[in-house]
Every structure is written in structure tokens, then in C-alpha cells.
Amino acid sequence: xxxxxxxxxxxxxxxxxxxxxxxxxxxxxxxxxxxxxxxxxxxxxxxxxxxxxxxxxxxxxxxxxxxxxxxxxxxxxxxxxxxxxxxxxxxxxxxxxxxxxxxxxxxxxxxxxxxxxxxxxxxxxxxxxxxxxxxxxxxxxxxxxxxxxxxxxxxxxxxxxxxxxxxxxxxxxxxxxxxxxxxxxxxxxxxxxxxxxxxxxxxxxxxxxxxxxxxxxxxxxxxxxxxxxxxxxxxxxxxxxxxxxxxxxxxxxxxxxxxxxxxxxxxxxxxxxxxxxxxxxxxxxxxxxxxxxxxxxxxxxxxxxxxxxxxxxxxxxxxxxxxxxxxxxxxxxxxxxxxxxxxxxxxxxxxxxxxxxxxxxxxxxxxxxxxx
Numbered sequence: 001x002x003x004x005x006x007x008x009x010x011x012x013x014x015x016x017x018x019x020x021x022x023x024x025x026x027x028x029x030x031x032x033x034x035x036x037x038x039x040x041x042x043x044x045x046x047x048x049x050x051x052x053x054x055x056x057x058x059x060x061x062x063x064x065x066x067x068x069x070x071x072x073x074x075x076x077x078x079x080x081x082x083x084x085x086x087x088x089x090x091x092x093x094x095x096x097x098x099x100x101x102x103x104x105x106x107x108x109x110x111x112x113x114x115x116x117x118x119x120x121x122x123x124x125x126x127x128x129x130x131x132x133x134x135x136x137x138x139x140x141x142x143x144x145x146x147x148x149x150x151x152x153x154x155x156x157x158x159x160x161x162x163x164x165x166x167x168x169x170x171x172x173x174x175x176x177x178x179x180x181x182x183x184x185x186x187x188x189x190x191x192x193x194x195x196x197x198x199x200x201x202x203x204x205x206x207x208x209x210x211x212x213x214x215x216x217x218x219x220x221x222x223x224x225x226x227x228x229x230x231x232x233x234x235x236x237x238x239x240x241x242x243x244x245x246x247x248x249x250x251x252x253x254x255x256x257x258x259x260x261x262x263x264x265x266x267x268x269x270x271x272x273x274x275x276x277x278x279x280x281x282x283x284x285x286x287x288x289x290x291x292x293x294x295x296x297x298x299x300x301x302x303x304x305x306x307x308x309x310x311x312x313x314x315x316x317x318x319x320x321x322x323x324x325x326x327x328x329x330x331x332x333x334x335x336x337x338x339x340x341x342x343x344x345x346x347x348x349x350x351x352x353x354x355x356x357x358x359x360x361x362x363x364x365x366x367x368x369x370x371x372x
């Protein structure tokens with residue numbers, strides 16, 4: 001989750017899914033969720049199928065050193081880690097562990113990278129070449145959630161092109177993919193999912209050439225998907241159990257049917273992913289593999305945020321894993337996050353997304369084994 005001042009973050013994270021209650025119906029149990037059109041139809045370039053990864057953020061005052069990360073990640077039965085920088089200590093710590101690593105070039109490098117291939121080559125030479133033989137580096141994100149920030153978005157595609165050229169120069173382009181992460185705030189219309197579109201201000205100028213680049217380089221579209229934020233912004237229109245992957249055997253299982261596509265949904269996650277797929281189609285572009293670069297549920301919120309609690313965080317993450325394990329989806333997801341981060345400012349909810357407390361102890365048991 002990118003760290004912005006409160007006002008900017010609220011502007012970027014308005015997941016205004018409006019669910020008129022009349023659209024929700026109760027249905028008898030039926031075997032398996034009815035899923036949408038996007039995910040489940042193809043695998044990812046970052047692992048060839050459903051995988052569970054974890055985001056490693058470092059805005060914490062008492063976090064364990066990078067050298068202890070592999071054992072903590074292994075203890076969760078997770079084999080894929082996404083970072084928010086290119087710190088060599090982190091990259092080295094995962095050498096010879098079998099754990100894959102997704103790196104990130106900081107936002108402030110984007111303008112210069114867009115015009116300076118030499119700088120891109122320097123980054124790859126210094127932060128990738130010394131480590132890639134022992135550490136499995138699968139992708140590099142050029143920036144994090146910058147699509148709606150004009151100071152970066154106008155330079156974004158050119159920067160990605162130069163980073164890819166640098167990787168290709170060292171013949172690593174088939175091993176390491178270049179992408180960038182997006183907030184779902186890039187969608188101006190999200191509901192019903194079949195009608196979703198991108199913001200007009202960036203659809204043609206930024207996202208269309210960006211997605212074409214991803215398709216040319218066989219790289220995934222990376223999106224941060226937060227059902228909690230959608231639920232919070234649209235309360236009480238979205239039922240909590242719908243956001244929490246309601247149990248498959250519930251006798252009062254809710255479903256929502258898109259009035260235009262006729263596709264039935266039994267959880268908010270599927271709807272949000274299909275909204276991305278529809279927006280891509282609205283640009284006249286073919287489907288593209290998607291990686292959910294961030295997803296999770298907070299364990300503590302501000303007063304009044306009653307849905308942000310430890311039990312709901314456990315339930316959401318466990319049911320997400322089970323949803324993927326059933327094999328109906330092929331989308332890789334990176335849970336946000338490995339640790340709570342008490343140094344984040346702003347709302348209390350920003351600090352409490354970790355599966356682990358800052359000292360490395362577990363908040364709750366989570367069954368991810370066997371790793372997927």
C-alpha cells in the first residue's frame with residue numbers, strides 16, 4: 001500500500017461501488033462460486049498459476065532485520081515476496097531460499113528514467129546483476145500507484161520501456177518482467193463490473209500505451225485490490241459477508257448478478273477484478289494477465305471502523321486463500337502485509353494490515369500449507 005498524506009490517499013482510494021440492496025439476492029447453496037470473465041482464464045507470468053505472496057513494507061519501528069525475513073516468510077508457508085524498494089540487504093537475504101522476489105524502483109526515479117537509458121542500465125547493473133543468479137527475481141515495478149499523479153504518470157511508460165531495455169541488454173527479460181502497480185482509483189466507473197472504465201484523464205494517454213507495452217513484453221498488469229476499502233466507502237450498501245468471501249455452504253448465500261453481462265458473483269473480490277478486465281476491454285485491448293499486487297484486511301481501525309478487527313482479518317485472508325486453492329482462479333495475489341507498520345501516519349487503520357506484529361509474532365493462525 002503506497003504511503004500518501006491522508007487527503008491525497010482518500011482522494012485516490014474512493015472505491016465507490018454502489019450496490020443497491022435490491023440487486024442482492026439470497027440463493028440456496030450451489031457448488032462453487034460463479035466467477036467472472038477475467039481471472040481464472042489464464043495464468044500469470046509471475047508463477048504460472050495461483051500463488052500466494054506477501055508484501056514487505058518497512059514503516060515499522062521494531063521490525064526484524066532483513067536477514068531474518070526468509071525464516072519468517074517460510075514459517076507462513078509463503079514462497080513469494082514483494083518489496084517496495086531495491087535494498088541489496090533484502091535481495092541478498094533471499095539468496096538460495098527458493099523464495100521469489102518482486103522489486104520496486106522508487107517513484108522519484110521515474111522522471112529521470114524516462115529519458116535516461118544509462119540510469120536504467122545502472123540500476124539493473126547495481127541492484128539486479130550481482131544477485132539474480134542466487135535470488136529468484138521475478139519482476140520489477142517501476143514506481144507504486146503513480147498512474148494518477150501527473151508528475152510521474154506522464155513519464156511512466158517511457159521509464160518502463162527504458163528499464164525493460166536495460167534488462168534485455170543483460171538478457172534477463174524472459175526471467176524478470178517490468179510492470180507497475182495501480183490503485184483501483186484508476187477506474188472512474190466500477191459498477192456494474194461489465195461497464196467499468198478507466199479515468200478519461202489517463203485512459204488514452206497513460207494506460208493504453210502502458211497495457212500495450214505489457215502485452216508486447218508478456219508482462220502482467222499489477223493492481224492493488226482492497227475489498228475492505230470498497231466495503232468501508234460503500235457501507236451499508238455492501239454486506240460484510242459479501243466482502244469477506246461468504247461461506248460456500250451458507251443457506252443464505254448472497255449473490256449479485258450483473259444486469260448487463262448476466263454473470264453472477266458471490267464475493268466482492270471477483271467483482272473488483274472483473275471491473276479491471278472490463279476497463280481494459282473498453283480501450284479496445286485484449287485480455288491481459290493480472291497480478292493482485294496488494295490485498296488484505298486490517299485488524300484495527302479508527303473508532304467506528306468496527307469491521308476492522310482481528311477476527312475479520314483472519315477470516316478474510318483465510319477465505320481468500322481457500323478461494324484461490326479451489327482452483328477456479330489463476331491470479332497470483334500478494335497479501336498486504338507481512339508486518340504491522342506503526343510508523344505510518346494518518347488513520348489508525350494504515351498501521352494494522354500485517355499478518356505478523358512488528359516483533360515477528362503471529363496475529364492469528366493462517367493455513368497456507370501447502371504453498372500455492
